[in-house]
Amino acid sequence: MTTAVVTGIGVAAPNGLGVxxxxxxxxxxxxxxxPLRRFDPSGYPACLVGQIDDFVPEEHLSGRLIPQTDLMTQLALAASDWALADAELTPDTYDTDEMGVATAAAAGGFEFGxxxxxxxxxxxxxxxxxYMSFAWFxxxxxxxxxxxxxxxxxxxxFVAEQAGGLDALAQARRTIRxxxxxxxxxxxxSALNPYGWVAxxxxxxxxTGEDPAGTYRPFAAGADGHVPGEGGAILVVEEDRRAxxxxxxxYGEIAGYGTTLDAAPKHGGQPGLARAITIALDDxxxxxxxxxxxxxxxxxxxxADRIExxxxxxxxxxxxxxVTVPKSMFGRLGSGGAPVDVACALLAIRDEVIPPTVGVRAADPDYGIDLVTARPRPWRPGAALVLARGVGGFNAAMVLRRAR
Known part of the structure; x- marks a missing residue:
């Protein structure tokens, strides 16, 4: 069967631009x-965010394009430029009809709207x-x-909140096949404006915590929610032989993918994340x-942490x-979060090191997981599993491994 590999990565995250x-x-x-600095959050119950401060649109996009686009699109365009450069792709590598695109979004251009x-x-x-006719969409x-x-x-x-990023990459693999x-x-x-913040x-x-270093604490005892963020990643997915x-x-192969949808608890639905994992492994x-x-x-x-x-x-x-949650360093990025996790997984395979979960001294022992905290952990790379869940019961799992 045709193999899909990742050959280029472009990341725009609150803790770093470029892969x-x-x-x-x-x-x-x-x-x-x-602290949220794009507007005054003093009247809101939450004030912490993963915000990108060093992205200057004029350094990446033309003056004609900037008035047409929301910041989320500007970040996507810059990340796509970086990904193509990282993959060493030039305009004449493929014919125009040999190249496709599959992205995910949950919020749309809230600030523009x-x-x-x-x-x-x-x-x-x-x-x-x-440009309101499309820039918010x-x-x-x-x-x-x-x-x-x-x-x-x-x-x-694809629109499946946090899970949508994996769904889009899975569609890329299907398209290549x-x-x-x-x-x-x-x-x-990117939705760090009053409209997006309220949503x-x-x-x-x-x-609603106020300590940047200890508010977003996945799998920790007493964890009380996440910190939203902005950004994401665009990846070049190619047919392996052509690459x-x-x-x-x-960087590695998209080896398996699984997705499920939780039924509503009032209808007796059970969480479907474990099933998504087994589907991805079987795939x-x-x-x-x-x-x-x-x-x-x-x-x-x-x-949510207990279910996972x-x-x-x-x-x-x-x-x-x-188990690791590097997004504890930059927040939950909606549909941009899972592609960043995929980038982290591929880089962890490349460099034989697992990034840490910051802000957490140790996982709650009741969870029964081996959480990587404090510092990176060396490993002998096998395959990596990326998990994502979206509001509304979406579950997605993706298996990545070294390109063969």
Whole structure:
């Protein structure tokens, strides 16, 4: 069967722009979480966020494009540029119809949308940007990336909150198996404006803590929620033979994928994360013993963390596999979070080191997991498992391994 490998990575995260800067900061345990500075949050119950402060759109995009796009799209376009450069792809590597795009988004261009709605309310419809017709839309990143890079092959967008990033990468693999040799895939989010902030807080899962170093504590005793963030990652996914023929760098293979949907508890539904894991393992043709690390979803709430810990233990055994949550350094990025975890997993395979979960001294012993904390942990890379869950009961699991 056709093999899909990742040959390029572009990351835009609160603790680092660009894959190597991000990875170095993550291994050092540098957090990008701090007080929300994009507007005054003093009237809101939560004030901490993973915010990107050093991204200057004018350094990456044309003056014509910036007024047309929300920050989430600007981050996606920059990350796609970085990913293509990292993969050593040039415009003539493939024909335009041999390249596709599959991205995920949950919020859409909230900041752009709020600004234009305010113009409508205060000044009138003639002051609303014509670009409002698409800049707010959750599918806009796929369109803008396609236009920027001339990608005229299959395209799509996925909306499953945190799980959507894995769904998009799985679609990239499916597209490659159907004959398209290259797909740009991943996700980015940015909704750090009052409209977006209220929407996040309304879900009841955001921590109201005020200590940047100890508020987002996945799998810790007393954890009371997560810290939202902005950013994400775009990856180049290629057909393996074509990538090898052109001498491309190969970070690793997308070996397996599984997805399930929880039924509502009022209907007797059971959490489906463990089943998603077993589906992904079966898809990869691997036993549980082949997994050397789990990049957990790490929601940071007692109920959600217990469900995930039980799923991991049910498949691998109690404390039988190292678990890490590097997003504790930059927050939950919506659909951008899982692609960043995939990037971390591939870099962990490359460098034979597991990044830590910061802000947590040790996992609650009742969870029965081996949480990597404090500092990176060396390992002999096997396969890595990335987990993601989205609001509404979405579960996704992806197995990654060395390119063969």
């Amino acid at each position: 190597e800067r991000f990875w170095a900061a993550t291994l050092r345990g540098e957090s990008g979480i701090g 709020q600004r234009e709605l305010e113009a409508l309310w205060t000044k009138g419809p003639e002051h609303v940007s014509v 959750y599918a806009v990143n796929s369109g803008q990336i396609s236009i920027r890079h001339g990608l005229r092959g299959p395209s799509g967008v 159907r004959g398209t040799p290259m797909v740009l895939s991943g996700g980015t989010e 996040r807080i309304a879900g009841g899962q955001v921590s 090898r023929d052109r001498g491309a760098p190969r 990869a043709g691997l036993d549980a013993s082949a997994i050397g690390v789990v990049f957990a979803d790490g929601a940071g709430g007692a109920t 810990a039980e799923a991991i233990a049910s498949v691998f055994g109690a404390a039988k596999v190292p």
